Amino acid sequence: MSTPTVLVLGATGFVGRHLCATFTTAGYRVVGVARTGGEHLAVHRFAAFDLARTPAEETARFLADERVDVVVNSIGSIWGAPPEEMAERCTAPTRRLLDALRLMPRRPRLVQLGSVLEYGSPPATAYGRAKLAATQAVLEAGRRGEAEALVLRIANAAGPGTPDISLLGQVAARLREASARAGSVAVVELFALRAHRDYIDVRDVAEAVLAAAVSTATGQVIGIGRGEAVPVRTLVDEIIRISGVPARIVEREAPPSPRGADDWIQVDTGPAYDVLGWRPQRSLETALRSYWEESGGAAIRSPALEDRR
Numbered sequence: 001m002s003t004p005t006v007l008v009l010g011a012t013g014f015v016g017r018h019l020c021a022t023f024t025t026a027g028y029r030v031v032g033v034a035r036t037g038g039e040h041l042a043v044h045r046f047a048a049f050d051l052a053r054t055p056a057e058e059t060a061r062f063l064a065d066e067r068v069d070v071v072v073n074s075i076g077s078i079w080g081a082p083p084e085e086m087a088e089r090c091t092a093p094t095r096r097l098l099d100a101l102r103l104m105p106r107r108p109r110l111v112q113l114g115s116v117l118e119y120g121s122p123p124a125t126a127y128g129r130a131k132l133a134a135t136q137a138v139l140e141a142g143r144r145g146e147a148e149a150l151v152l153r154i155a156n157a158a159g160p161g162t163p164d165i166s167l168l169g170q171v172a173a174r175l176r177e178a179s180a181r182a183g184s185v186a187v188v189e190l191f192a193l194r195a196h197r198d199y200i201d202v203r204d205v206a207e208a209v210l211a212a213a214v215s216t217a218t219g220q221v222i223g224i225g226r227g228e229a230v231p232v233r234t235l236v237d238e239i240i241r242i243s244g245v246p247a248r249i250v251e252r253e254a255p256p257s258p259r260g261a262d263d264w265i266q267v268d269t270g271p272a273y274d275v276l277g278w279r280p281q282r283s284l285e286t287a288l289r290s291y292w293e294e295s296g297g298a299a300i301r302s303p304a305l306e307d308r309r
Contacts, residue, residue, distance in 0.1 A: 005029045005067055006213065007108070009051060009093070010074035011044075012036065014161050015113065015154070015205060019072055020044055022206035023213075031066050051075065052092040056099035063100065068108045070213045073097060076113075076131060083126035090130035091137070098141045110149035111212045112138045116198065116223065116265050118153060135221065142219045150212050155225030155267050158235075159202035159287040160294040168288070171236055172295055175245045186240075186247040191254035193236060195263040196229035201287035204280040211276040225267025226280050239288045 006023045010016040011032030020030050030044040037046055045066070051059065063071070076090035094112065101107050114135045117128035141147040163169050171188050178186035208224045240247045272278050 003027065003029050004069045005031060006070045006072060007031045007033060007063065007066065007068045008072050008074065009033050009097070010076070011046070013074055014163055015157060015202060016074045017161055018159075018202050018206040019074060019209055022203070022210055023072075026210055028070075031068065051096055052088060054096065056096055056103060059096065059100035060103040063108060064104060064106070070109045070111065071097070071101075072111045072113070072209055072213065074113045076127075076134070081127075086126040086130035087133070090127065091133045094134035095137055098137055098147060101141070102146045107146075107148060109213065110138065110147050111209055112149055112151045113209070114151050114153040114221070116153050116155050116225065116267060119265075139219060139221070148218050150215065150217055150219075151221045152208060152212055153221055153223045153267075154205055155198040155200050155223070155265065157202040157205050158199050158284070158291060159282075160290050161202070162291045162295075167232065168235065168239060168291065171239055172243075172292060175240065175243045175247060175292075176296060178247065179243065179245045184246075186245050187250060188236070188240075188247055189250045189252065190236070192251045193231070193233035193249075194254075195232050195265075197232055197265050198225035198227065198229055198267045199235060199284055199287070200224065200226045200280055201282035201284075201290075204282050207281070208272060208276065208278045211278040215276055217275050220271075220275065222271045222275055223267040223269065224272055224278075225269060226284070227267055227269035229264050229266040230284065235284070235288065238285065239292060242285075242289050242292050 006028045008016055008019045008030060011020055012034040020032055023030050032044050032046045035050050036048060073094060075093045081089055112135065115128065115131045117123060117125055118132040118135060120128065123129045123132055135151050138147065138149045138151055142149045158168055164173060174186045174188045178184040205224060236249065
């Protein structure tokens with residue numbers, strides 16, 4: 001039996017990095033695609049190009065030449081992009097990918113990574129709207145018989161490689177700065193921590209994507225999360241406890257939320273188990289501890305979230 005090949009779009013991103021590692025462990029040949037490379041891609045086949053600006057015919061030839069069996073589309077980062085660029089970053093690459101698949105006589109399976117921020121009528125953020133447009137394009141291509149695709153809507157992810165610009169990344173940065181100054185207390189300034197969010201270890205996300213890749217299910221949208229809405233204040237407190245760095249949180253009034261914004265997000269994990277046979281395996285404590293240790297911090301034992309499975 002030949003080694004299956006997976007193409008990871010957005011291979012240099014937070015989730016993409018873990019996708020490459022998980023598929024490699026599972027015995028796949030990994031081909032990473034992004035606009036620029038990254039250190040972790042040195043062990044994989046890598047191609048640098050901008051999918052949104054590459055002709056569909058060229059992308060189709062590339063997929064055929066690489067004998068790709070599965071495409072995982074993890075393009076479209078929420079972090080740091082202005083609202084006016086969201087469609088270009090999240091929707092345009094997906095549409096161009098579907099154009100390429102339409103040209104292929106042998107089409108690889110597509111696993112599209114969406115976001116829980118797609119929910120709402122309409123979604124409250126530009127990111128959510130752009131990701132929803134991508135999801136709708138994938139489902140429509142499936143209905144027309146132009147793609148064998150499954151969409152996974154991913155909850156907030158945490159773990160090794162958490163972006164610095166994220167909430168947890170900002171907290172960890174202040175903690176690292178204080179830990180470098182003996183006796184210093186970290187002052188962490190944040191907008192009011194009122195939201196409840198479903199957070200999941202990014203490595204569990206990657207394993208859910210692997211399960212979707214080997215599944216025969218198509219034309220569905222499946223939520224991927226832990227199935228619990230956790231106060232974000234609890235997560236902030238926990239990473240402070242894990243770090244062992246004395247800290248003071250200063251909450252300032254948040255700007256008005258977009259109309260329809262939901263401060264409570266909880267994923268229904270039933271379909272993920274029923275369709276993919278997947279459940280999250282790691283606790284939130286594990287995700288936060290792994291992130292802190294990988295980012296250069298020395299962790300102490302903190303049982304506060306240890307039993308959240």
